[in-house]
Amino acid sequence: MTDYLIANARIVNEGQRREADVLIREGRIEKIAAAIDAPGDVEVIDAQGRFLLPGMIDDQVHFREPGLTAKADLASESRAAVAGGITSFMDMPNVKPPTIDNDSLAAKHELARGRCTANFGFHFGATNDNIEDIKQLDTRLAAGVKIFMGASTGKMLVDDDTALEQIFEHSPLTVLTHCEDTPMIERNAARARELYGDDVPMSEHPVIRSREACYASSSKAMDLARRHGTQLHILHITTADELELFERGAMGNKQITAEACIHHLFFEDSDYAARGTLIKCNPAIKTHDDRDALLKALAEDRIDVLATDHAPHLFEEKDTPYFDAPAGLPLVQHAMVSLLDHVSAGHFSLEQLVTKAAHNPADRFGVAERGYIREGYWADLVLVDMDGQTVVDNEPVLAKCGWTPFSGHTFQSRIMSTFVSGQLAYHEGKLSQGCIGQALTYNRDRRR
Template identity: 55%
Template sequence: MGSTLIKNAKIVNEGVISEGDVLVEGNTIVEIAESISAKSPSVKIIDAEGNYLIPGAIDDQVHFREPGLTHKGDIESESRAAVAGGITSFIEQPNTVPNAVTQEALEAKYQIAAEKSFANYGFMFGATNDNLEELLKTDPKTVPGIKIFLGSSTGNMLVDNEAVLERIFSSTPMLIAVHCEDETTIKANLEKYKEQYGDDIPVECHPLIRSAEACYLSSSKAVALAKKTGARLHIFHLSTAREMELFTNKIPLEEKKITAEVCIHHLWFSDEDYKTKGNFIKWNPAVKTADDRQALWEALNDDRIDVIATDHAPHTLEEKQQPYTKAPSGGPLVQHAVVAMFEAFHQGKISIEKIVEKMAHNPAKLFKIEKRGFIREGYFADLAIVNAGQPWNVRKENILYKCGWSPFEGYSFKSRITHTFVNGELVYQNGKVKDIRKGQRLLFNR
């Protein structure tokens, strides 16, 4: 690998935007200065032309579907879409087939990614009602954390035994990430609507079935259990105003034992959008009211919410077009997440510095990821250049997800990713992903 000099950039890092240059040698950032001259004719020079240079986003919650569900997506296709969207590292969830609930199944996923991934990768270990002994073998230096589904998931991954939950929370020093929805509440709500509509329930009922009450009941229990046991808890994809009372902004992120995440779709859509988007915005937890969305934005900006992620979860068009009870929840987002947040910047909802904090710095801090998430000398050169004034339209022809659709299809974004670097390699430039799989396994300072 050679050297690359990025010149004339607006460098966004640690709450400051400064104009300058960045020199990359091999996979590492070696110099950041107001002006750097190339010391050799072999140095590749990229003129950022006054555009924003940001640390590559770290998406702490994706479902790339490999192994076992590769008709929807796979590590190669979805990581390609991720780097096109300025996401240079991802943390994938364990509800593949087989579920990553044994060390052997977990390592099999790492072996696939080592051959196929365009982006850096980490894989969560999945908890069940009966795999505590296996869970405790998880290496905190090479695995990001433990994932617990407190709402239904693929296979045997619903942990609904309270004694088991307390043992997991008490036994592991690792970060525990949870999907919080109360299954009993959801089942009762679903039966009520099935009696009224059969299988063809209007999708507008989704946030009433997977209700705000179901979310709060589950997340409040998880928070109480974490406080009781001292566990390190991270709650994924929060979706309601009421849940915001469970989190604090009174201490620095590094001191928080309980942290919070919001996803792009809960910040972008509301229940009004079911009329036009239907099952294509059917997620779990459900997209809820405009008031809930506003509360999420407020909590994001005042630091009760720490991280922005995608919960990228592709399904085929055929699957999504089935009746409500058969259509799976989830949608693809990694290619459009960063530009969607830049759109929110244009709308006055968030600053660019805050976007970088929530999508790069904080995931790196929260998971203690080694030498990533910042533009710092000595750190891996995971970088993206964003032109905030180059509009483009999302069309089928430029969607890179294997499933071939996006909830943003037809939308015109004001900003675009022009370049993405993964470990110092220029893997994406002006609409084209190069066939360079330079993703590395994420390591953790624990």
């Protein structure tokens, strides 16, 4: 393994900024100091005053393996992730077969080992009838327990109230929820068919998958968590209404935490006219006012975690009528630059970005020795140029699906280098060969 000295960096970590050098040996941060003499056996990367951040820990991705690998796979999407400043990811369980027992969880780890450029973790899936599997879950192999309380297929939709009660009562790990009320959505979809037939315009998507459906489900999840004392993380909040449910302040020992995703911070409902089904996702992108409310909630620490919900589909699948087009879009490659644009616009600080994209995901799921720039920790780092540009159409799309919803856009920052477990995974626009991510490990002392 090559060792590195990152010189002349502006480190942003744990709410502070400092100018320092970082020495990386055998994959870990050996020393952080104002000036480090370069040992003769290390490769020096001169940061030239650029910002050095902890790599993003993306707690919500759909890399489609096993079973859906025409759309994406662990190898392809993890390469796109490191190009986007993501050093660790947690993959969702709605694959084929779904990750709903210890055998399928272990098999997914085997698929990932040696093939992922980023570090990897996996969430365990809840169903209406796998409570015994949840009770017997191997917590060394899972990041959390995911409940689709709306918007999933097959066995993954949990819509039985008795099952929900049992899952919230017995889950040995943090519960993550996709919150939408399915009966409400089905009624809204039926009304849209009555109005438009099969030619439903994309502008109806946030009407069908309505704010009321989101609020009803989020409220229900919070009630279940409070009654059972469950650690709950509600994914991809999209409405101003829901934000009022969450506490302001540092994540600390919050029992219930909230997450926002990069596409809900970037797009608004007026974008459906131009982008159509390419930005169809669940929960739906809502209004300009909702987007502004999300940005405000990030600044006031009502939202605790930033993620992508990367969920690629083939272009030809998306290029179909409303009801046929699947929900989800590829996002990891432009994750960090998208968020950095919000920093430049003054919506929240660079320190808050680091907290919500790296520190808080590590703490929320008990990720061991990652998510911070600390001596002894794994060197998961991203060097960013806040004065650079990322012209989306000038670069190859690394996601296997071959398209991006950000086509035509120029971001006002650039990822210069990404280190994964001390390996240079991405540097000056090119993926490095031979970078192998590690399985995430967990310290469960502080959080369930």
